[in-house]
Amino acid sequence: MPPPPDCGHRTKRVHSSYLRFPADLPTVGRRAELALRVRRFFCTTAACSRRTFAEQVQGLTCRHSRVTERLRHATGAIGLALADRAGARLAQIMGIVTSRTTLLRRVMDLPDSTASEPRAVGEDDFALRRGHVYGTVVIDAETHQVLDLLPERDAATLAPWLKAHPGIEAICRDRSGAYADAAATAAPQAVQVADRFRLWQNLATAVEKAVAAHRTCLRHSQPASPEPEPEWETSAGEPPGEKAEEDDPTGKFAERARAHHALVHELLDQGMCMRHIARHLGWGRHTVQRYARAARWRDMSRTASANSPANSTRSSPTWHNDGPNLMEK
Structure with missing residues (x-):
């Protein structure tokens, strides 16, 4: 029934x-x-x-x-x-x-959800037709739910809405003067705050203005001088560090060069080629060549290794007059 x-x-x-x-x-x-x-x-x-x-x-x-x-x-x-x-x-x-x-x-x-009285709200404008028609969206800052959509983005439209919700304690807004006037008039008890996006935007604007005001100082500033390269990594045109090595034979360079030189020559004596040594140690091939071609660890400068007698007697190829075959001394 x-x-x-x-x-x-x-x-x-x-x-x-x-x-x-x-x-x-x-x-x-x-x-x-x-x-x-x-x-x-x-x-x-x-x-x-x-x-x-x-x-x-x-x-x-x-x-x-x-x-x-x-x-x-x-x-x-x-x-x-x-x-x-x-x-x-x-x-x-x-x-x-x-x-x-x-x-x-x-x-x-679907039925509209019943929203409780908001304590903190966020206000921002949105475009109904970009460049022509704008409105205001009001969002609950705690639940991130849209509370209302207003047809305009001026103080006269927002102020009545704020008056109808006297329990608002904080208003998160943008830098619009209309929203500031509406909040100060209709919700004087609420604290006006800026969100993180507005803070970053303000900071970026301030930095941009500061850099633009001091651009002449940046233009005439001297470039930072590059750090000097290690003695054994100097270019071929620079003099070898023989004097520095003799003055400080127990320094960091001496210890590192002596250990690396002995390691490379030990692997060469075991029959390993330079390519395998470089792959085994994780070094560059030219670095292994400089250690291999140096008769002693003090000859690790590129100029010294290029002019070293050991370099010319170890692997320098020459042509003999009696034939076209490439021979090694």
Whole structure:
């Protein structure tokens, strides 16, 4: 004995029955459709404007709907998460037959959530038509939910909204003077703050102005002198560091050069070639060559190694007059 939707009085008089086929959630990837035998009843209340009405299954169907309630909730959740086209593609993969416009209708049919009185709000402008029409968006700074959309971005539009919410304690706004006037007039109890983006923007603007004001100082500043290279890494045109090595034979260079020189010559005596030594030690091939061609560790300067007698007697090729073969001394 269902009650009619208008008067609420229950009745037992059956008018007729018919079949309904509401679409339901898919089962194992296939579309599901229910077959419901629905009865139509007479309303016996004389004052009721509705003479007949159809019964509804609580939690399953509703009036003028061709889908079940659980399918309606599912499509509404997909529409909220992915909007129209992406949501329609996901629904097709799940086996739900729908379109992007249907998803948008499901989203618009959802009831508005009840928002509590905000304590901290954020205000900023947004473009309805870029360069021509702008509005103001008000966001709850704690829950990050949109509270309201205002048609203009001036103080006259924002001030009434702030007056209607006296519990606001903090207002996060941009550098607009209209928003500052509205906050000072309509919400004097609230503290006006700037968000992180505005702080970085202010800092970048201040640095840019400071650099532009002192650009002449930067133009005439002397470039920093490069650090001197180590003695054994000097170019071929620089004199060798023989005097420095003799003055300080126990320094850092001497210890490093002596150890590396002995290591390279030890590997050469074991029959390893320079390429394998470089790969084994993780050094450059030319670095290994300088150690290998130096008869002693004091000859590690490039000039000394290039002019060293050991270099010419170790691996310098010459041509003999008696033939075109390349021979080594």
